[in-house]
Amino acid sequence: xxxxxxxxxxLIIGLGIAGAxxxxxxxxxxxxxxVLLKGTSDDDGNTHYAQGGIVYKSDSDSPELLYRxxxxxxxxxxxxxxxxxxxxxxxxxxxxxLIDKIGVEFVRDEKGNLEFTEEGAHSVRRIIFSGxxxxxxxxxxxxxxxxxxxxxTVLENHIAIDLITWQYHSKDPLxxxxxxxxxxxxxxxxxxGVVKNIMAKATILATGGMGKVYLYNTNPEIATGDxxxxxxxxxxxxxxxxYTQFHPTTLYHPLKKNFLLSESLRGEGATIINNKxxxxxxxxxxxxxxxxxDIVTRGIISELTATGQECVxxxxxxxxxxxxxxxxxxxxxxxxxxxxxxMSTDLIPIVPAFHFQCGGVKTDVYxxxxxxxxxxxxxxxxxxxHGANRLASTSLLEGVVFGHYxxxxxxxxxxxDVFNEFPDIEPWVDTGSEEVDPVLMxxxxxxxxxxxxxxxxxxxTRKRLKRxxxxxxxxxxxxxxxxxxxxxxxxxxxxxNAIQTGYIVALSAWTNKQSIGAHYRVD
Numbered sequence: 001x002x003x004x005x006x007x008x009x010x011l012i013i014g015l016g017i018a019g020a021x022x023x024x025x026x027x028x029x030x031x032x033x034x035v036l037l038k039g040t041s042d043d044d045g046n047t048h049y050a051q052g053g054i055v056y057k058s059d060s061d062s063p064e065l066l067y068r069x070x071x072x073x074x075x076x077x078x079x080x081x082x083x084x085x086x087x088x089x090x091x092x093x094x095x096x097x098l099i100d101k102i103g104v105e106f107v108r109d110e111k112g113n114l115e116f117t118e119e120g121a122h123s124v125r126r127i128i129f130s131g132x133x134x135x136x137x138x139x140x141x142x143x144x145x146x147x148x149x150x151x152x153t154v155l156e157n158h159i160a161i162d163l164i165t166w167q168y169h170s171k172d173p174l175x176x177x178x179x180x181x182x183x184x185x186x187x188x189x190x191x192x193g194v195v196k197n198i199m200a201k202a203t204i205l206a207t208g209g210m211g212k213v214y215l216y217n218t219n220p221e222i223a224t225g226d227x228x229x230x231x232x233x234x235x236x237x238x239x240x241x242x243y244t245q246f247h248p249t250t251l252y253h254p255l256k257k258n259f260l261l262s263e264s265l266r267g268e269g270a271t272i273i274n275n276k277x278x279x280x281x282x283x284x285x286x287x288x289x290x291x292x293x294d295i296v297t298r299g300i301i302s303e304l305t306a307t308g309q310e311c312v313x314x315x316x317x318x319x320x321x322x323x324x325x326x327x328x329x330x331x332x333x334x335x336x337x338x339x340x341x342x343m344s345t346d347l348i349p350i351v352p353a354f355h356f357q358c359g360g361v362k363t364d365v366y367x368x369x370x371x372x373x374x375x376x377x378x379x380x381x382x383x384x385x386h387g388a389n390r391l392a393s394t395s396l397l398e399g400v401v402f403g404h405y406x407x408x409x410x411x412x413x414x415x416x417d418v419f420n421e422f423p424d425i426e427p428w429v430d431t432g433s434e435e436v437d438p439v440l441m442x443x444x445x446x447x448x449x450x451x452x453x454x455x456x457x458x459x460x461t462r463k464r465l466k467r468x469x470x471x472x473x474x475x476x477x478x479x480x481x482x483x484x485x486x487x488x489x490x491x492x493x494x495x496x497n498a499i500q501t502g503y504i505v506a507l508s509a510w511t512n513k514q515s516i517g518a519h520y521r522v523d
Contacts, residue, residue, distance in 0.1 A: 004196050004427075008034040008153075009414065011184055011200035013160050013227065016047035017135070017396055018378030019206030020142040021097070021403030027149040029411040034198060036158045036187060038222045038490070041143050046208045046219055046379065047396070050135025051262035051331070053127035054098075054396040057091035058116045061126045066090075070394065073121045073292045074358075074387020075517035082385040085365050085405070090397050093404050104141045106130050118267035119392035121292040125267075127393045132262055132329040135396060157190040159490050160226065161428075163203065163234040163374065169426050180235050182374035186428045190490050195428040202410050205231060205361060205376040206403075212494075213502045214354035215453035218247055218260040224494040225501030227380035231361045232504060236369050236376075240359030242508035242519040243388045246458045247355035248272075248296040251348065252311040255339045258353055261314060261332060263392045266290060268328065270316040272300070272350070275309050294389045294518045297352040297458050304351075313347035352458060356395060358386040358518060359508070367406035375410070377402050388517025432486045440482070441491055447475060448502055456506050460521045468506040475499055 009031040012019045019035065027033050055066065067087040071078050098104045106128040107115045116125040130137035146152050164183045166175040184199040207227030211219025232238055249266070251259040266272070266289040274280050281299045285291040291299075300312055319325060322344040326333045329343075336343050360382035367375040367383075378399045385398055455468035476499050486492050515521045 004194055006034065006196055006198045008032050008198065008200050010034070010202050010204065010410070011198050012036070012204045012206055013185065014206035014208055014378070014380075015041060015143070015154070016206060016208050016378055016399065017138060017142065018399035018403045019204070020139060020146065021400050022204055022206065022377060022407050023146055023152055024102075024142065024149075025404065025407035026410060027146070027152045029407070031151065031411070031414070033149075033152045034200070035152065035154045036160060036185075036198075037154060037156045038159045038226075040156045041154060046211075046223060047135045047139040047399070049218065049220060049260065050396055051132045051260060052119060052264040053117060053129030053134045053393050054094065054138070055086075055090065055126055055393050056094060056114065056116070056128045058124060058126045060124045063087040065123050066126065069121060069123055070385070070391045071387070073389050073391040075389055076387065077516060078387035079384025082365055082383040086385060086394065086397060086401055090401050093401050094397060097400060097404065098138060102141050102145050104130070104138050106134075117264050118290070119263040120266060120290045120296065121287070121391055127264070127267070129264065132264065132331045138396065155187075155189075158196075159188050159190065159493055160230060161186040161188055161195065161488070161493055163230050164197065164199070164425055165234050165371065167235065170424050171426055172424055175424075179372055180370070181372040182234065183425060185230075188488055188490065188493060195430065195488060197425065197427060199425070201373065201414050203374050204367070204406070205374070205380050206378050207380045209357045209379045210498070210501050210505075211354055213448065213452050213498050213505070214457075215449040216250070216258060216351070216353040218250055218258055218353050218355045224498045226494070226497045227376065228357075228360060228504060229497035229500035231369070231374075231376065231380075232500060234371060234374070236371050236374065237362040238360065238382070238504060239362045240382050240384070240388070240508070241357070241505050242512050243358035243386070243517055244354060244456070244505060245293055245356040245358055245390050245518045246297045246352045248293055248300055248352050249314055249350045250353035251336075252351045253339055253341075253349060256335060259335060260355075261348065261350060262329070263293075265314065265316055265319070265329065265332070269318045270314055271318065272296070273313050273315055273347070274303055274307060275312075292389055292517075293355075293392065294520065298520060300350075300352055301458055311349040311351050314350045315347055316343045317345055356390055358382070358388065358390050365402060365405055366409040367402055368409070373415070375406055377406050388519060430488050432484060432488060434485050434487060436486050436489055436491050441495060444475060444479060444495055444499070448472065448499055452502050452505070456502075456509055458520065460509055460519070462521070462523050465506060465510040469503070469510055472499065472503045472506055476503055
């Protein structure tokens with residue numbers, strides 16, 4: 001596909017678990033699907049990095065119990081409809097699609113029964129897993145399964161610049177009076193340098209999260225908040241963006257920065273201690289290490305502030321022998337071993353880091369946004385499932401379940417004759433001519449990420465948030481001028497999106513005066 005104009009039934013931006021689920025199910029219905037990847041299918045998206053597992057249903061579990069746990073972890077501001085879908089339908093869709101159809105292999109006991117692990121804020125053991133690389137096991141199988149479809153085209157090294165809408169991109173000025181409608185996206189082909197108009201009957205944002213906006217995070221480099229920023233510029237509604245979840249157990253080591261240490265470690269018996277060997281988390285919550293992530297994160301930060309220490313420690317020695325740790329957590333064991341840490345005997349230095357955006361583009365359970373023909377699913381979307389704080393191991397399930405709901409809706413409601421409208425759209429014009437200055441780019445990234453971590457981090461104050469708005473707005477004004485003058489490139493697209501997303505988060509945090517879940521204001 002080297003041409004600058006492409007027409008398709010479905011355009012999916014992103015190929016994590018949500019995007020891959022939708023691509024499979026809509027291709028199965030006979031629709032032509034184009035999928036955009038910023039990188040390659042081997043490394044694109046947060047799904048590859050998900051370690052712990054995915055919520056299922058054990059014999060000791062019930063939909064009512066899962067519903068209660070999700071609501072409690074979310075601070076009571078979850079959308080009941082979305083929580084009910086996950087609680088009552090999630091395990092059925094997971095089994096029918098991931099296990100029976102796609103053939104994802106989860107760990108089983110000697111009798112062939114699924115094994116379950118426990119994580120923070122879960123009442124029972126209900127999480128199935130594939131070692132400590134569950135996300136990779138799922139996405140690898142999903143992507144392999146897509147290869148059998150001739151009606152799926154995957155475009156690697158393609159990054160969406162902006163969504164195409166009547167209101168902003170029509171040659172006819174009277175279109176502004178029509179319903180806000182998405183027709184596709186302007187897409188930059190990094191290999192050829194060409195900007196393509198990809199026009200679609202339905203456009204789906206499955207772009208994942210925004211971890212790179214924060215100085216310390218567990219996300220891959222591609223998580224620059226593209227979906228949030230593009231949706232915002234197109235006029236989509238975003239909600240709950242202040243609910244930025246921070247993971248409490250990230251490796252603190254110069255050779256392996258931002259390496260996630262799965263919550264399953266604590267579910268299997270690992271403890272968190274300070275430099276005196278004290279399990280200090282029980283001072284703030286009776287559940288200790290298995291409290292919700294927001295509580296554990298704040299407990300660690302409070303301990304670091306009080307003691308002046310740079311990190312606390314995860315003690316995994318109580319889980320079992322070296323052989324058991326190697327078998328249950330092979331990726332984590334090998335990573336730690338490579339930097340001289342034996343997790344069967346040594347304490348593991350940890351600090352919190354940004355992990356997941358609980359808010360996003362506002363949708364219903366069918367992934368519909370307030371813009372016609374634009375849908376959002378996965379981490380970029382927010383139907384209220386997570387409320388103010390996500391329950392561990394629900395994100396992978398979210399992608400599968402609401403990807404299924406979205407696919408069912410589109411297959412029944414896709415508009416048939418819309419391609420004749422596309423010539424009304426303006427082609428992309430690159431007005432910039434200057435090469436991007438790498439020194440300026442690095443400085444802007446450093447400023448944004450430090451500002452977000454220091455002022456819009458796990459613990460927030462009015463003064464910090466006010467300062468963040470001033471600093472990021474100034475940065476945004478600078479980058480918009482920079483963007484107009486510079487020749488289009490992936491670097492400038494990502495920086496623009498990250499700054500836009502950072503400002504949205506800061507403004508949402510400033511606006512919400514209450515402390516709920518992951519949004520914690522000490523004043």
